[in-house]
Structures are given as structure tokens and as C-alpha cells.
Amino acid sequence: MNDIFYKILKNGTGLYNLKKATSGSAGFDLVAAISTEEILLPQETILIPCGFSLEMPTNFEAQVRPRSGIALKNSVTVLNSPGTIDSDYRGEICVILINHGKDPFKIERGMRVAQIIFSKLPDIKLKEVSKIKESDRGDGGFGSTGV
Numbered sequence: 001m002n003d004i005f006y007k008i009l010k011n012g013t014g015l016y017n018l019k020k021a022t023s024g025s026a027g028f029d030l031v032a033a034i035s036t037e038e039i040l041l042p043q044e045t046i047l048i049p050c051g052f053s054l055e056m057p058t059n060f061e062a063q064v065r066p067r068s069g070i071a072l073k074n075s076v077t078v079l080n081s082p083g084t085i086d087s088d089y090r091g092e093i094c095v096i097l098i099n100h101g102k103d104p105f106k107i108e109r110g111m112r113v114a115q116i117i118f119s120k121l122p123d124i125k126l127k128e129v130s131k132i133k134e135s136d137r138g139d140g141g142f143g144s145t146g147v
Contacts, residue, residue, distance in 0.1 A: 012051020
């Protein structure tokens with residue numbers, strides 16, 4: 001098991017013991033570390049601070065992903081999903097939310113707005129070559145195998 005450390009920031013005081021909702025959950029819930037209620041209007045985006053920072057081993061990344069319930073019920077999701085957090089980033093974890101719906105969406109302090117998932121990265125070295133091997137698929141993409 002690898003240790004990943006988190007530090008609660010001033011705006012996150014009283015909000016966290018970073019935990020999974022269930023023992024089978026893939027992600028840890030991220031909550032809004034805001035001081036006052038925010039209203040996310042239709043077709044608008046907002047940056048929501050989460051009130052903590054991370055220290056991960058160099059061979060790890062974190063991904064910020066939407067919560068399915070908010071997406072289904074309110075059409076609110078994470079804009080750059082998944083949002084990648086590099087292992088050397090030490091700033092506050094934040095979430096970019098977008099409201100694709102028709103109604104304003106209220107965000108309150110402590111509300112679970114997204115989830116974070118940690119992944120171990122393979123050690124990869126990219127090598128430039130003058131030719132790559134052919135495959136059955138070739139350069140077909142963007143629906144070339146069917147929709």
C-alpha cells in the first residue's frame with residue numbers, strides 16, 4: 001500500500017476526514033470548501049475550492065471526476081473530466097463545475113461536488129521512430145468501428 005498525504009487548509013476546517021462513501025467505492029468524495037452559498041447558473045462554470053492539498057508519490061496521479069447523482073439529477077458535471085492532478089502539485093484541490101441544465105444549481109458548504117481517484121502510473125519512455133507497425137484498424141477513428 002502506498003501512502004498519500006493530505007493537508008486540511010483553513011477553508012477546509014471541519015469538513016474532512018477524506019473517506020470513501022462505501023468500502024467498494026473507487027473514489028473519495030470532494031466537498032465544497034466555500035464560505036457562502038454559490039449559485040451556478042445554466043451554461044456557466046465555477047471553480048469550487050475543496051479545502052485541502054495533496055502530497056503523492058512521484059509515480060501517482062489523481063483524477064477529479066463527476067458524481068453521477070448530480071449529473072443525472074441536475075445536469076451538473078466536472079468540466080474537464082477527468083481533471084488530472086500531477087504528483088508535484090501542492091496547491092489547493094479545486095473542481096471546475098459546469099451547469100448543462102436549465103435550472104440554477106445551489107452549491108452549499110460541505111456539499112459533495114465531485115470525487116477523486118488515485119492511480120499508479122507506469123514508467124514510460126517515449127521513443128521517436130520513422131515508422132510504426134501497421135494494425136488491422138489502421139488510422140480509423142472517431143466512430144470508424146461503429147456508433
